[in-house]
Amino acid sequence: MAVLRILNYPDPRLKTVAEPVTDINDPIVQQMIADMLETLVNTPHCGGLAATQLDIQNPKRIFVFYDFFEDKNSKETPTVVINPEIVNTEGEVFEQEGCMSVYPNEILAAILRPARTHMRGLDRHGKPIEFIREGYLAKNFMHEVDHLNGKLYIDHLKPLKRTMLDKKIKKVRTDHAKQKEE
Numbered sequence: 001m002a003v004l005r006i007l008n009y010p011d012p013r014l015k016t017v018a019e020p021v022t023d024i025n026d027p028i029v030q031q032m033i034a035d036m037l038e039t040l041v042n043t044p045h046c047g048g049l050a051a052t053q054l055d056i057q058n059p060k061r062i063f064v065f066y067d068f069f070e071d072k073n074s075k076e077t078p079t080v081v082i083n084p085e086i087v088n089t090e091g092e093v094f095e096q097e098g099c100m101s102v103y104p105n106e107i108l109a110a111i112l113r114p115a116r117t118h119m120r121g122l123d124r125h126g127k128p129i130e131f132i133r134e135g136y137l138a139k140n141f142m143h144e145v146d147h148l149n150g151k152l153y154i155d156h157l158k159p160l161k162r163t164m165l166d167k168k169i170k171k172v173r174t175d176h177a178k179q180k181e182e
């Protein structure tokens with residue numbers, strides 16, 4: 001297993017539309033899953049990661065996340081979802097969101113997302129799994145599925161807000177580059 005590098009905006013690979021997994025037992029797919037889980041548990045303050053935001057060759061439609069559904073106080077369980085499909089969504093929430101690929105310590109923006117999401121997919125053994133989640137996890141599902149479609153949360157912003165945020169991101173990037181030089 002290996003901890004993978006998280007790609008940073010504006011890396012063009014963040015626009016990759018991932019291909020579905022066709023053979024769960026493919027050793028490359030299983031290795032990808034193992035590395036993604038290893039990366040998730042070794043990334044502090046990270047709720048989920050999609051294959052397309054990691055330094056992976058030919059990323060597949062896979063994401064990993066912590067499912068807090070059972071008990072908020074229980075130990076976080078890293079969960080794998082393969083070929084996720086949104087069955088339906090309900091309601092709307094307009095809340096702040098961030099992304100591990102878009103300077104999460106500095107950049108946040110409010111995005112409109114469903115309040116409740118019904119999603120299905122396959123687990124790492126190919127068994128069908130289904131989730132109906134609200135709040136943070138409902139948003140998280142949409143966020144990760146967006147990643148697998150080559151889309152970032154900031155792509156949901158209205159043009160004026162996006163232009164303002166892009167300016168802020170540019171400044172953060174310059175600051176980071178300076179810190180590296182020092």
Ligand SMILES: [Zn+2]
Nearest residue numbers: 098099100101
């Ligand atoms: Zn993200």
